[in-house]
Amino acid sequence: MSVKALVWVALFFCVAEVLGLQSLKSEESSGSTEYYYRFDSPTFEMMRAELRFDQAGRGQFMFRRKADEEEIKLELHLLPTTLQRINTYLTEAQYLTSEENYQGDRDMSHLGVMTFRFRQGAHQRQVSFNYTRHPTMRLLAELLRHIVTQESRIFAIQLARQYAPLDLDKQLATLQREVKNGWVAEPEKLLPLLEELQSDEGVLLIARRRAGDIVRLIKPR
Template identity: 30%
Template sequence: MLQIKFSKTIICLLFLTLAFSASAQTKRKAAKKKTAKETTLTKTQPVAENDSIPVVKKNARPESESRMPPTEQTDDKVKSDAHPAATDDKSVYFYEFSKSDFFISKIFIEHDENGWGKITFQKKDFAEPVTDPLQLSPATLERVKATWQALNFLDSTENYQYEKDFSNLGTMKFTMKKDGRERAATFNWTDNKDAKTLADEYRRIGQQFIWIFDITVARENQPLE
């Protein structure tokens, strides 16, 4: 009899234990579901934008740098403006070549004592002559001025024209204006060594400048592909 009661007691305790365990598990599952729902709501809840917080760009430049003035250009045109070509009243030395039926029908070069001046040339297929600033290199200027001095041009009365006429080769003209004095000499061929040297110097100056001019125009208008 006692064994039967004891067995019933144990069975009741087992049922109570199972019931308590099931209830605890149910509460835990409910708590987990509630926590998961709260977490989901927290993640999906939109964040309100705060207009008072400025947006900082990573690549933004400092304000002081953005207000800096633009850098001055130092290209060739600006440099040439710093040393303008010699005007007519400052030019001392003049050279002119002309031949109407040549492709380059006219070349006129003038410059001052420092080598600053301008060059004018006329091409057969150009409607108007081209005039550009000119600066002689120190070595060229030294040779040119030395040749003018060797000719003693202002004080000389020599006619540089050769005894025969070679006007088919073109006409050259030297002119010097200095200290209120002026002298010019025109010839188409000469056997004077210094006059020939001076004409050759100016011819090279003109040919080099025109060659550079042609190359520059070709590069600007017909670039290589």
Template identity: 30%
Template sequence: MFAYEFENPKFIVSHVKIEHDEKGNGRIWFKKQDFEVDETESIQISAHIMERLEALWGELAYLSDGVRHQSEERDYGHLGTMTLTVNRDGVKRTDSFNWTENSKAKDLTDEYKKISNQFIWVFDMEVARKNQPLEAPRIMKSIDSYIRRDSISDPEQLLPYLRKLQDDERIPLIARNHAGRLVERIEKSRKD
């Protein structure tokens, strides 16, 4: 079992926890500002991203090195605390930090942030589709921004969902057209 957790009560998304197995099956828990309880969703991390995560965990040698990843020189607690946990073959290790100089630990937490961005965005869009369709254009802008900034783990994994949004008459036409443009951009980047 692999786990990533982020906490900062001052952020809009104040708590995120991702747990998954070696095949990418798992769950995400997250709490948004003004929500009383965590939302929980099942997730399936794509094989492509699982390969990247396995490589990052391997490079970090997390179970065997025992190194604390918190920077001794810098403390950025106001930016939130990240916790990485591995539980494999009866051996468990957990380490929390708010800043690290270890580039491999940073890359790993960045990848988990991208995964959380992706799945929380899908949740937000589902809420908009069912309850607040006029929010869909704003939410489409956010995924566009995430994709442009490389802040989504696997844009290709979103293609089926974006195609579904393209044809969903519950959301405004501007959001459906935006979904179509994103599909084209993701498919074009896949060919390049």
């Protein structure tokens, strides 16, 4: 092989290596922020619930109930306003730089244990607690719990609609109570599904009316 050919081969591998490194850096950058939440409650019907999402609010919602043989995995897509609230809480708590132990003076482990992990670039911190007096972390825990309530209820409603139509009104009644009590993180996200149920003549009239009631409950917000 001539010297010129050797130079071209060397140049090719150099360029390939640079492009490979750039691609790797790009992949690392795109996945540089991750949010993870887990709630373990062996005595509850839902024994474990997990949220895992990126800086765009996209990820997975996973949960396992006592009656389930396997974990259920669903796609998750949070609204930008929800992600903004989470980021605001983390900033207010100075989460990544703080060394505060958020566990309160009361042991409420019988009601479940929360684990939260936040990774941003090279910085990562994970905490677990079953009760906290920290005001900002209480708000964060509440919001994440309401996301779980919301996503699991959507799943239950869709399941009932497809396989157990007589159970649909019961699921909607539970959702109605959850919305009234402020236990749903993104009520507006439910509107397309509820409006579809409201106009679906294949759905029992009582369930259609209930869906309409929830729509009216959400829209004034």
